[in-house]
Amino acid sequence: MQRTLLERLDPVTDDVVSLVLRGADGPLAPWEPGAHVDVALPNWLTRQYSLCGDPADRGTYRVAVRYDPLSRGGSEYIHRFLRPGRTLDVSLPRNHFPLVPAPRYLFLAGGIGITPVLPMLRAATAAGIPASLVYAGPSVDAMPFAGELRAAYGDAVRIVATREHGRPDFDALAAGLEPGTLVYCCGPASMLAAAEAAFPAGRLHAERFQPLPRVFAPNTAFDAVCARSARTVPVPADESLLDALNHAGFPVPSGCREGVCGSCELRVLDGEPEHRDDIGAPEGRMYACVSRALGPRLVLDL
Missing domain, CATH: 3.10.20.30 (Beta-grasp domain)
Known part of the structure; x- marks a missing residue:
């Protein structure tokens, strides 16, 4: 584990806060887009959050946490009780959602699913690789980092407020997909299901926050x-x-x-x-x- 100091805790939307964690003992472990860390909270819970800052910044990690009304104690504690100045232990980064090299990218994000996509879009753009983002949420005000994305990437980012405009048409996006494009998707289960139905399996990379419901044989000792x-x-x-x-x-x-x-x-x-x-x-x-x-x-x- 790495010892960090909670340097900042800023509201991003009404129900999302951004945490900036500074290494208390020097530079933090390196990471690549798609990585996440375990954060050990003072209430004895450990929770996982995608890193959404800049991998080049070895001094700090940034994560974002949405308040879940059905929280098991993690997001509720962060939103209601955690304050800057607190020391938090953070794991070494792990990456089960790596950005695979490709000639171009299409990123799809829903709600808090924008967090692993932020550094992916930054990395692709910095490398001069064509990349675009379709970011969906109920309203612009409820979508974390929407303003930051618009300011940084302009027309490469399409913000879709679903209450006003409906859900993005993934079938149309798939039909217009250029050769070699890889699709990265992170968001609610309904968005992932729609993406899996629309895009070829070999071109789609998805990350889930909750496991798929599956049936296994009865447990044995x-x-x-x-x-x-x-x-x-x-x-x-x-x-x-x-x-x-x-x-x-x-x-x-x-x-x-x-x-x-x-x-x-x-x-x-x-x-x-x-x-x-x-x-x-x-x-x-x-x-x-x-x-x-x-x-x-x-x-x-x-």
Whole structure:
């Protein structure tokens, strides 16, 4: 973890605040567009936020947080109780939504989904790569950074206030897509579904804040063999691997507990995991919050 000082907390819209976190012990770890960090809050919760500042600025990180009325305590604490001057521990950046090289880009964002897209658009423009953004939200006043985007990128950014103009026509955008263009989309589930229906799968990169509803076979019990500790942890059918390990004294980091943030990644030495995450675990890795074993045991690098 990196120790940071909350330098600024600024309202961006009525329900979104921007946090500027300055490294308390010197430069912060480098990151690339699409990355996110875990922020450990003073109320003992850890939450994940996309980095939306400038990767060239090693002194600070910027994130933005929308208030969720159904908050599990993260966004409510930030909006109601967090104040500048507070020290916060922040993880090293992780990136499951990297900007792949392409001759041109089309970015699609909805609401707070603009946060990972901001540095992507900045990077593409700085590199001289043609890029455009379609940014949708209920009204301009409710859309974080809409003014900043218009001022910086002009006609390359199309702001769509859906209450007035309806949703963007993704089918028309797909029909006019130039060869080689990659499409990046982040926003609510309805926007992601519309993008997946309109754009070819090989051209579309999407990031989800919530996992897709999916059905898996019933849970079965298995053993987690911790190779470095020479211990075996039974994982009952009604308990996650993450919880079983934590209860056995292995403090595996965790954040979302939904298979979308990647903070609970483990190295698998033997056995076959049943991957239930939404970000695609790398070869030889698994996410302990949701994934399980396809056989009677897994050997883990713990």
